[in-house]
Amino acid sequence: MEHLRTVDDVMTHAVISVDHDTAFKDLVETMRMWNVSALPVLSGEGRVTGVVSEADLLLNGTDPDPDRATTAERLMTHPAVTVTKDATLEAAARLMARRHLKRLPVVDGDGHLTGVVSRGDLLKVYLRPDADIGAEIRELITGRLTPSGSAEVHVHVAGGVAYLYGTLPDPTLEDVVVRAAGTVPGVVDVKADFTVTAPV
Known part of the structure; x- marks a missing residue:
């Protein structure tokens, strides 16, 4: 029989996220503190509306206009690329490869954040001896x-x-x-x- 393990089996359930008005310096500090390369940005209802990555910060964080590129809402890439927890690991891996992503927010059917899955999460299962x-x-x-x-x-x-x-x-x-x-x-x-x- 074919056995396909799902994202829910390997994802990290405790996720560090930010809201729309999180300031640039706080984003940098959060990434450094938790050793992550990207942060999901949530709406007030807990839905994933975007993702702020290290690349977003590097590209936009030095904007000379102090009224621009200072919050997660202005820095984030949106709409967010997400995956559902019942997606197969193969599907998640293909999506990561196609979009050149290191991490994917995991959402439920209503778009609420339930976890995050990384490349390492996917590989650690299938690279077991x-x-x-x-x-x-x-x-x-x-x-x-x-x-x-x-x-x-x-x-x-x-x-x-x-x-x-x-x-x-x-x-x-x-x-x-x-x-x-x-x-x-x-x-x-x-x-x-x-x-x-x-x-x-």
Whole structure:
């Protein structure tokens, strides 16, 4: 079965954001303090209306006119490029690559900010070593199978694809094992080939 992990699985839920009237110096200080390269700008209702990035500050922060480019509302890029929490990691990665972004605000169906996802968030799941993924699958499956059963499950992971094979005493256990393997971070697909041995 194909297993597609969503943005909600890896995003950061605690997000640093600013409102429209946040001053230039406060934006710079907030980015420095929290070590982020961009800040979502929210309306009074908590909806994402724009994003202020380091590039926005560098390009517009030195405007000689003191009445311009001094607040988040004037500095931000809008409309904001956002992603929903149920979007797949693949979709979020493509959007980031296409728009040359490092971070994406995550919104609900009404545009309210619920989190943020970064390039690092996306990569840390799919760059897990196959050996680590395999070890976690084995540990998880062991906990799902009864010690007294005659199950024998072998796990091989290649390129994030988990190959499960062996023998099971009950045909219903295959679905349990496959589902368990599919929940392990870094697994992109699960292929199973079991022989069912009915009890004598």
